[in-house]
Amino acid sequence: MSQVPAATRTLRVLRFLASQPDPVPLERIAQACDLPRSSAYHLLRAMVDEGFVTHLGEERRFGLGLAAFEVGSGYSRQAPLQRIARRAVAALADRTGESAHLAVLHGRDVLYVVEERAPGRPPLVTDVGVRLPAHLTASGRAILAGLPRPQVRALYPDAAAFTDRHGAGPQSPGALRTLLAETRQRGWATEDGEVTPGLASVAVAVVDHNGHPVAGVAVTYPSTDPPSVSAEVRRTAELITRRLGGLVVE
Numbered sequence: 001m002s003q004v005p006a007a008t009r010t011l012r013v014l015r016f017l018a019s020q021p022d023p024v025p026l027e028r029i030a031q032a033c034d035l036p037r038s039s040a041y042h043l044l045r046a047m048v049d050e051g052f053v054t055h056l057g058e059e060r061r062f063g064l065g066l067a068a069f070e071v072g073s074g075y076s077r078q079a080p081l082q083r084i085a086r087r088a089v090a091a092l093a094d095r096t097g098e099s100a101h102l103a104v105l106h107g108r109d110v111l112y113v114v115e116e117r118a119p120g121r122p123p124l125v126t127d128v129g130v131r132l133p134a135h136l137t138a139s140g141r142a143i144l145a146g147l148p149r150p151q152v153r154a155l156y157p158d159a160a161a162f163t164d165r166h167g168a169g170p171q172s173p174g175a176l177r178t179l180l181a182e183t184r185q186r187g188w189a190t191e192d193g194e195v196t197p198g199l200a201s202v203a204v205a206v207v208d209h210n211g212h213p214v215a216g217v218a219v220t221y222p223s224t225d226p227p228s229v230s231a232e233v234r235r236t237a238e239l240i241t242r243r244l245g246g247l248v249v250e
Contacts, residue, residue, distance in 0.1 A: 009035060009043060014052065014068060019210070023056050023063030023150045054154040063150055066107050081215065082113055084243045085206075089217065090116045092236040096229045098221045100236075101126050102206075103139040104214065108155055108163075110140040113215075124220055125196055132195060135162060135176055136169045138203035139216030141189035145180040146205045146213030152180065169194040188230045189216070192223055199223060202230050204237035207246045214244070 012033045017024070030040035044062055047053035051067035085102045093100040093116040102114035109131040117124070126132070134140025135156065144152055153173065156162065162171045169191070170176040183189045192200040203218035217237045219229045238248045 006043075009033065009039075010047065013040070013043060013047070014064075017053065017062065017064050018068070020063075022148050023054070023059065023061035023154075025061050029062060056150060056154070059150075061150070063148075063154055065154065069105060069155075070107055081244070085114050085215070085217075085240045088236050088239050088243075089114045092116070092217065092219065092232060093118045096219050096221075096227060096232050097121075098219045098227060098229065099124055100217070100219050100233075101139070102240075103137070103143075103216050103218070105134060105140065105143045106131060108134055108161060110134045110137050110143070110216065112139075122199060122222060124199070126220070133163045133165070133169075135179075136165060136191060136194045137216075137218075138189045138191045138201035139218045141179065141183055141191065142203040142205040142216040142218075143213040144176075145183040145189060146207060146211075149177075152176070166194060166197055188234060189218075200226060202233050204230075204234045206237050206240045206244065208241075209245045209247065211247060215240070 013029060016029060016032050026037065026041055026044065029044065030037045033040065044053055048055050051065045054063050054065040056063065089100045089102050097118055099118045099121050100116045101112050103110040103112045112126045112128055112130050115126060115128050134144060156173050156176055159172050164171065170179050189203045190201065199220055200223045201218045201220045203216045205213040206215040206217060208214050217233055217240065219233050221227055241248050
């Protein structure tokens with residue numbers, strides 16, 4: 001029974017951090033969660049050790065860590081999201097004549113949870129259950145562009161966090177920041193040959209009721225024959241967002 005209050009305090013801190021647009025200082029966490037400062041500090045240190053919280057030392061702030069992202073994406077990977085999205089993704093493949101998919105963030109990877117292959121189109125490395133580096137995929141970039149910047153920094157703190165497939169794509173936090181800024185300005189994410197040479201993708205994020213990106217919808221096509229699909233991908237992402245109870249920004 002003595003462990004129940006500690007578990008309650010832990011969940012209260014996680015819920016508070018998840019509701020904030022940016023990492024926050026210790027004093028604010030302690031006040032919002034009605035905890036003594038010392039208790040809040042020791043609780044946060046334990047959560048940092050387990051990966052659920054990230055400490056940004058230079059800013060003296062705390063934010064959600066990789067383990068918290070994995071828990072959140074675990075919910076998104078389960079049947080409710082797949083059931084809601086499957087028909088919309090299939091319709092997207094039908095309308096564009098290209099293969100379409102839905103992926104969720106899992107640490108620094110995206111995990112593909114819905115895949116619709118268009119007849120006669122090139123084979124893809126993506127499939128349900130496949131994981132790829134988020135910073136190289138259009139789906140991952142669409143999701144990352146919608147996350148608070150400090151959370152992206154926590155995911156990609158230095159060059160060692162970046163993996164490479166074909167010698168293309170961002171290889172540093174600065175390069176990723178530039179790419180994500182371009183993505184936000186454009187309104188959709190792209191990649192060309194960074195996952196598979198000769199193939200390119202366009203993706204748009206699906207968001208929940210808090211405006212948090214929970215998935216990315218994408219269409220993949222041959223680089224030599226790019227169709228105009230960004231409007232259709234956006235339309236599908238907005239449809240799934242509405243079905244999840246998320247807010248679509250017109």
